[in-house]
Amino acid sequence: MIRIQSTNQNNNGLTKYLSPVAVWALAFGSAVGWGAFVMPGTTFLPIAGPWGSVIGLLIGAVIMLIIGLSYRVLMERYPDAGGSYTFAAKVLGSDHGFLCAWMLLLTYAAIIWANSTALSLIVRFLFGDVFCFGFSYQIAGYTVYMGEVLLSVAILAAASLICTAGKRLAAWVQTIGAFLLFAGIAVCFVTVMIRRGGFGDITPAFSAQGDPFSQILTIVILAPWAFIGFESISHSAEEFRFKPKRILPILIAALAAGALAYTMLTLCASVAVPDGFRSWSDYIGVLSDIDGIRGLPTFYAAQSTMGTPGLVILGIASFCGIFTGLIGNMIALSRLIYRMSADNMLPKPVGQLDKKGIPSRALWCVAIISMIIPFFGRTAIGWIVDVTTIGATIVYIYVSICAAIIGKREKKLSAFLFGMIGGVIAVIFALFYLLPHIRSQSELAAESYMILILWSLIGMIVFRSLMQRDKTRLIGKSTVVWIILFCLILLVSVSWVNRTTVDHAKEVTQEVQEVHTKLAGQAGLEAHHDSVTQTNRYLDDRFNGFAETVRKNILILGGLLLGALLLIFSIFSIIKKREQLIEAERLLAEENSRAKSTFLSNMSHDIRTPMNAITGYTALALKEDGVPDSTRAYLEKIDTSGKQLLSLINDILDMSHIESGKMELDPAPADLIETFDETCHIFDLQMQAKPLTYTVDHSGVKDRYVVCDKSRLNRILLNLISNAYKYTPSGGSVSVRLKEYEISGSERTYEISVSDTGIGMSKEFAERIFDSFERERSRTVDAIQGTGLGMAITKKFVEMMNGTILIETEQGKGSTFTVRLSFPLAKEDEVHTASDQSENEKIDFSGVRLLLADDNPINIEIASMILTQEGFTVDVAENGQIAADMVGQSDEGYYSAILMDIQMPVMNGYDATRRIRAMSGKNARIPIIAITANTFETDRQEAFEAGMNAHVAKPFNPDELLKTLAACIKEK
Numbered sequence: 001m002i003r004i005q006s007t008n009q010n011n012n013g014l015t016k017y018l019s020p021v022a023v024w025a026l027a028f029g030s031a032v033g034w035g036a037f038v039m040p041g042t043t044f045l046p047i048a049g050p051w052g053s054v055i056g057l058l059i060g061a062v063i064m065l066i067i068g069l070s071y072r073v074l075m076e077r078y079p080d081a082g083g084s085y086t087f088a089a090k091v092l093g094s095d096h097g098f099l100c101a102w103m104l105l106l107t108y109a110a111i112i113w114a115n116s117t118a119l120s121l122i123v124r125f126l127f128g129d130v131f132c133f134g135f136s137y138q139i140a141g142y143t144v145y146m147g148e149v150l151l152s153v154a155i156l157a158a159a160s161l162i163c164t165a166g167k168r169l170a171a172w173v174q175t176i177g178a179f180l181l182f183a184g185i186a187v188c189f190v191t192v193m194i195r196r197g198g199f200g201d202i203t204p205a206f207s208a209q210g211d212p213f214s215q216i217l218t219i220v221i222l223a224p225w226a227f228i229g230f231e232s233i234s235h236s237a238e239e240f241r242f243k244p245k246r247i248l249p250i251l252i253a254a255l256a257a258g259a260l261a262y263t264m265l266t267l268c269a270s271v272a273v274p275d276g277f278r279s280w281s282d283y284i285g286v287l288s289d290i291d292g293i294r295g296l297p298t299f300y301a302a303q304s305t306m307g308t309p310g311l312v313i314l315g316i317a318s319f320c321g322i323f324t325g326l327i328g329n330m331i332a333l334s335r336l337i338y339r340m341s342a343d344n345m346l347p348k349p350v351g352q353l354d355k356k357g358i359p360s361r362a363l364w365c366v367a368i369i370s371m372i373i374p375f376f377g378r379t380a381i382g383w384i385v386d387v388t389t390i391g392a393t394i395v396y397i398y399v400s401i402c403a404a405i406i407g408k409r410e411k412k413l414s415a416f417l418f419g420m421i422g423g424v425i426a427v428i429f430a431l432f433y434l435l436p437h438i439r440s441q442s443e444l445a446a447e448s449y450m451i452l453i454l455w456s457l458i459g460m461i462v463f464r465s466l467m468q469r470d471k472t473r474l475i476g477k478s479t480v481v482w483i484i485l486f487c488l489i490l491l492v493s494v495s496w497v498n499r500t501t502v503d504h505a506k507e508v509t510q511e512v513q514e515v516h517t518k519l520a521g522q523a524g525l526e527a528h529h530d531s532v533t534q535t536n537r538y539l540d541d542r543f544n545g546f547a548e549t550v551r552k553n554i555l556i557l558g559g560l561l562l563g564a565l566l567l568i569f570s571i572f573s574i575i576k577k578r579e580q581l582i583e584a585e586r587l588l589a590e591e592n593s594r595a596k597s598t599f600l601s602n603m604s605h606d607i608r609t610p611m612n613a614i615t616g617y618t619a620l621a622l623k624e625d626g627v628p629d630s631t632r633a634y635l636e637k638i639d640t641s642g643k644q645l646l647s648l649i650n651d652i653l654d655m656s657h658i659e660s661g662k663m664e665l666d667p668a669p670a671d672l673i674e675t676f677d678e679t680c681h682i683f684d685l686q687m688q689a690k691p692l693t694y695t696v697d698h699s700g701v702k703d704r705y706v707v708c709d710k711s712r713l714n715r716i717l718l719n720l721i722s723n724a725y726k727y728t729p730s731g732g733s734v735s736v737r738l739k740e741y742e743i744s745g746s747e748r749t750y751e752i753s754v755s756d757t758g759i760g761m762s763k764e765f766a767e768r769i770f771d772s773f774e775r776e777r778s779r780t781v782d783a784i785q786g787t788g789l790g791m792a793i794t795k796k797f798v799e800m801m802n803g804t805i806l807i808e809t810e811q812g813k814g815s816t817f818t819v820r821l822s823f824p825l826a827k828e829d830e831v832h833t834a835s836d837q838s839e840n841e842k843i844d845f846s847g848v849r850l851l852l853a854d855d856n857p858i859n860i861e862i863a864s865m866i867l868t869q870e871g872f873t874v875d876v877a878e879n880g881q882i883a884a885d886m887v888g889q890s891d892e893g894y895y896s897a898i899l900m901d902i903q904m905p906v907m908n909g910y911d912a913t914r915r916i917r918a919m920s921g922k923n924a925r926i927p928i929i930a931i932t933a934n935t936f937e938t939d940r941q942e943a944f945e946a947g948m949n950a951h952v953a954k955p956f957n958p959d960e961l962l963k964t965l966a967a968c969i970k971e972k
Helices: 020-031 035-077 084-091 094-127 146-165 167-195 212-221 223-227 230-239 244-271 280-285 297-306 308-342 360-409 413-434 446-469 480-520 525-623 629-659 672-689 710-726 790-800 828-838 857-869 880-889 909-917 937-946 958-971
Strands: 002-005 136-139 142-145 668-671 693-700 705-708 733-744 747-756 804-810 814-824 849-853 873-877 897-900 928-932 950-953
Touching: 020 167, 020 230, 020 244, 020 308, 035 094, 035 212, 035 223, 035 230, 035 244, 035 280, 035 297, 035 308, 035 360, 035 413, 084 094, 084 230, 084 308, 084 360, 094 146, 094 308, 094 360, 094 446, 094 480, 136 360, 142 146, 142 360, 146 167, 146 308, 146 360, 167 244, 167 297, 167 308, 212 223, 223 244, 223 360, 230 244, 230 308, 244 280, 244 297, 280 297, 297 308, 308 360, 360 413, 360 446, 413 480, 446 480, 446 525, 480 525, 525 629, 525 857, 668 672, 668 710, 668 828, 672 693, 672 705, 672 710, 672 733, 705 814, 705 828, 710 733, 710 747, 710 790, 710 814, 790 804, 849 857, 849 880, 857 873, 873 880, 880 897, 880 909, 897 909, 897 958, 909 928, 909 937, 928 937, 928 958, 937 950, 950 958
Parallel strands: 693 733, 849 873, 849 897, 897 928, 928 950
Antiparallel strands: 002 804, 136 142, 668 705, 733 747, 747 814, 804 814
């Protein structure tokens, strides 16, 4: 079954394979990695103690859930690959999408790098120097061994092979790994708590650093770092085997499991204290000086309580944490790259799918780049990993803003509120990490700030390159993005200068203290004086060096900001040139549009004039008595062909109106069920004659009175049912259903579905069905008449009503078109009032005198015969001037109405109408009806502006003309 939505997105080949359990495993496994086993001893307990950490982690999980609610809203609206990038691009534009994606690329890549190198780090603690062999060197104080590099490369290769071997295999491995991860932690926690005396031995409750509130707040600030990855499932939303509406319980379960995992490991580390330490605080205080398993409190707790089995269980759990983190983030990053390449943000070959529907090239690109990173050492990787927190908060800001916009647009208060709350929280997180001295624990290393600056500058360069190659003008529409990015670079640059200055100042201060200590221990006045002199000279040199470092930092800061400004100016210059080109193209397009409108207007007029004769004489001939059956059959075929030709003309004009933006909706109170029935039952006889089983159902509608454009809604229904009728062979079935789909305040969303058991469509054609003049080419279809415009017009009308249209089709089995439209509710009395006003009483036209102004003898003859048969008395004027003279010379009330053609010699219909309206007395108020082949909306407006009362298009429908006359004469 092929499903195509009206957003014109091509079927991208991603298959649905993820069950709810597999999605939970992706979210949980991506969020909880190596850090859960290390951070309790290195970060959580020193900052906030056991209970401060637990409370902070739980609050952090709740905050992440608030942001997760925004993901839920957006996944439901945009269940496509790409996650946050797709959301930002669709809601805010491609420029914002690029910025969001650029931060995501570094964020997910850094998590992959952190997990791959964490394995060798944990192995060092557990098994010593097993992999510390081969060539070695130092980077930033960390010794890199070739054996550990090979270990990281091996686990990256294993994860890549699993991800590319098959989607179901990757999902299975991820699910098993996630369950083993959680189960291993849980088993160790329960055992440690039972054998170590439970929660009663967890003292002190908080750290000695600051008050409990500040400690809890510091842990809460770490929430983006602790839980980042839970949202990675949004990148695979297109591959869910269930509706995105069901994602909220999965997000809750993943965040709850993550919070429990962190909590259990933290409490284990605080309970299992080695001999010789009074409490966890004494143990953690000297942790940096302890090697081996005792240097990892979580593993020591498992070993000291359970022995070797405990160490094995937690070792397997930690390996699963690393491996699920690799697989989960590799899948997320590959889907992001795939979506970006599909949108021309990255080279298309990079994101290409293989025969299994997997973006294997993207996966291997990520893997190969990641295999280079272990050579830089764990310290350098730590700098990059620290940047992920800022990247994640920027992404969370975007997602929350997008959800708030969707909530406001759709009048969903909950989505709007949670989006706004999530956005404010994410901004606060970002400020804590970006602004110096707000909280020391949230400050990054100077190298991390520099990496973020350079990554932002590279992003500008990449974006500029994309703009130069962007033929579709998809990007380069928002200047706000680059103002945001420049402000980010400025803020981070200031933080970098501050951090480097503070670090250098600490070094100098420490050296000064060491010198003072040395002086204090010296004996003898002369020796002391010489030492002081040398020390002062040394200190002067150090302070001069410090000042020089500050100056260098300021110069570097100036250079970075200047580079950013030059890039932004370059981008803006490209945008400016593009805007100038767009303006020139707009003027040319307007000129072409005017030429096209003139051509279509002339063509319409010139075709409708003879068409009026064809349809008029045919209708008159069919009313004659004694017409032979064969002749009647010929006349009926002529009439049918004339209507088809007129339909083609109307479709072309409608598309022209829509594309030029001249068509507008005309909403009014209406009875939806009555409108639905009126349109559907037009096809009753046709369906019976074919024959087809035809069912119409509107039992699912509770609120039937709405405000809508009844005419355009009828057109949507007519086109869909007509298609189903034409493409369903005899003996098949067509079903039309209307149901109330969703309630939102004073609006209701309705779903119209038209299903058939017809010939269906190919995948390729289903993707093009909403394009103008598109028809599938086959022997069956070629025998069916059609213009190729019906579905294009239908889609345009649906979009004008802010609705969606979805196709489900399969060749040989049929098609289902589903339209969802939202309408404000109306009151029943409003609908009845409008209906009463639109109905016309039956009027006896005997003796009613009309003035017919037309220069075409055939049109005069046809109109006169039809009107005379209805009882009218018809006078004729060959042009507008004669018509105005006849009105001016007649007594008041002599003419009940005037039928006025537009294009006439001597004086056209508009000028004749203005002249009549300028007369004195009742004749100035005679109803004037434009009966013309000029049918554009501009023609209608010009007729009304000239003073006409109504507009009837040629070739006219006699019933429509009589209704219009009846309404005008009644008003008179």
